[in-house]
Amino acid sequence: MGQVKDFMQIALNHAQIAFEADEVPVGAVIAKKDQVIATAANAMKRLGDPTAHAEMIAIRKACEVLKQNRLIGCTLYVTLEPCPMCLSAISFARLDAIYYGASDPKSGGVSAGNGLVGARALHHKPEIYEGFCEVESAALLKAFFEQKRG
Amino acid sequence: MGQVKDFMQIALNHAQIAFEADEVPVGAVIAKKDQVIATAANAMKRLGDPTAHAEMIAIRKACEVLKQNRLIGCTLYVTLEPCPMCLSAISFARLDAIYYGASDPKSGGVSAGNGLVGARALHHKPEIYEGFCEVESAALLKAFFEQKRG
Numbered sequence: 001m002g003q004v005k006d007f008m009q010i011a012l013n014h015a016q017i018a019f020e021a022d023e024v025p026v027g028a029v030i031a032k033k034d035q036v037i038a039t040a041a042n043a044m045k046r047l048g049d050p051t052a053h054a055e056m057i058a059i060r061k062a063c064e065v066l067k068q069n070r071l072i073g074c075t076l077y078v079t080l081e082p083c084p085m086c087l088s089a090i091s092f093a094r095l096d097a098i099y100y101g102a103s104d105p106k107s108g109g110v111s112a113g114n115g116l117v118g119a120r121a122l123h124h125k126p127e128i129y130e131g132f133c134e135v136e137s138a139a140l141l142k143a144f145f146e147q148k149r150g
Numbered sequence: 151m152g153q154v155k156d157f158m159q160i161a162l163n164h165a166q167i168a169f170e171a172d173e174v175p176v177g178a179v180i181a182k183k184d185q186v187i188a189t190a191a192n193a194m195k196r197l198g199d200p201t202a203h204a205e206m207i208a209i210r211k212a213c214e215v216l217k218q219n220r221l222i223g224c225t226l227y228v229t230l231e232p233c234p235m236c237l238s239a240i241s242f243a244r245l246d247a248i249y250y251g252a253s254d255p256k257s258g259g260v261s262a263g264n265g266l267v268g269a270r271a272l273h274h275k276p277e278i279y280e281g282f283c284e285v286e287s288a289a290l291l292k293a294f295f296e297q298k299r300g
Contacts (some may be wrong), residue, residue, distance in 0.1 A: 048213050109238075
């Protein structure tokens with residue numbers, strides 16, 4: 001599990017970059033075996049793009065790097081549970097697995113009740129593992145929203 | 151309803167552009183009142199990007215044109231029922247309404263059974279109208295996939 005923690009630490013560093021840029025602090029990494037293929041911080045505000053979640057940017061970067069639109073053999077590490085948009089994109093990109101930090105019961109695509117993981121529309125279902133660097137990931141999000149509330 | 155048909159016709163023209171570029175033929179238009187803000191054809195193959203659905207490209211273009219990441223007051227016209235990724239993006243972008251052509255019971259985010267429209271994660275729910283230029287939209291998709299199967 002040492003390697004998962006290493007990749008999650010890189011994702012956390014990107015969440016921190018997002019935090020410092022006044023973006024909701026979420027970071028993501030896509031790796032193929034031992035190698036980091038793409039990293040991203042949430043950039044919705046900077047790019048003025050509601051689809052610019054860390055996972056979406058990482059997927060698009062990884063496809064560009066690998067010059068293919070399928071990320072078979074790749075794994076995504078992200079500090080927050082992916083939303084339905086990102087979970088669908090992960091499925092389209094055929095990522096093998098996702099490791100995420102904090103849960104998002106209100107907006108997540110994985111959590112029970114949102115129903116997407118079991119949905120017919122999700123043709124490729126990645127393996128999903130949660131709770132990695134959960135405390136650090138959640139603390140960063142909490143600090144961000146507390147600061148916003150002033 | 152004349153205006154809806156006009157916008158759907160533009161979406162159909164873009165689906166035709168996708169068809170001719172050997173892409174799954176789906177086209178989209180975003181309009182604000184009478185004015186077309188953005189148009190897009192599905193470009194997954196050309197861009198090597200599994201997230202480059204017509205709706206996603208149109209949303210990103212419209213945000214760029216309007217210099218805002220919320221598309222309040224705007225409507226999306228698309229030839230095929232949006233998938234869960236696009237439906238979530240439509241929700242994030244706060245589009246007022248969606249009009250779509252062909253249904254996609256296998257992969258759509260709206261159709262009963264996929265469960266996304268009613269999901270907790272979809273905080274903003276656009277108005278959704280289906281079946282506009284359905285025959286033409288579906289015929290183009292059918293021709294594409296028949297040609298693929300040889």
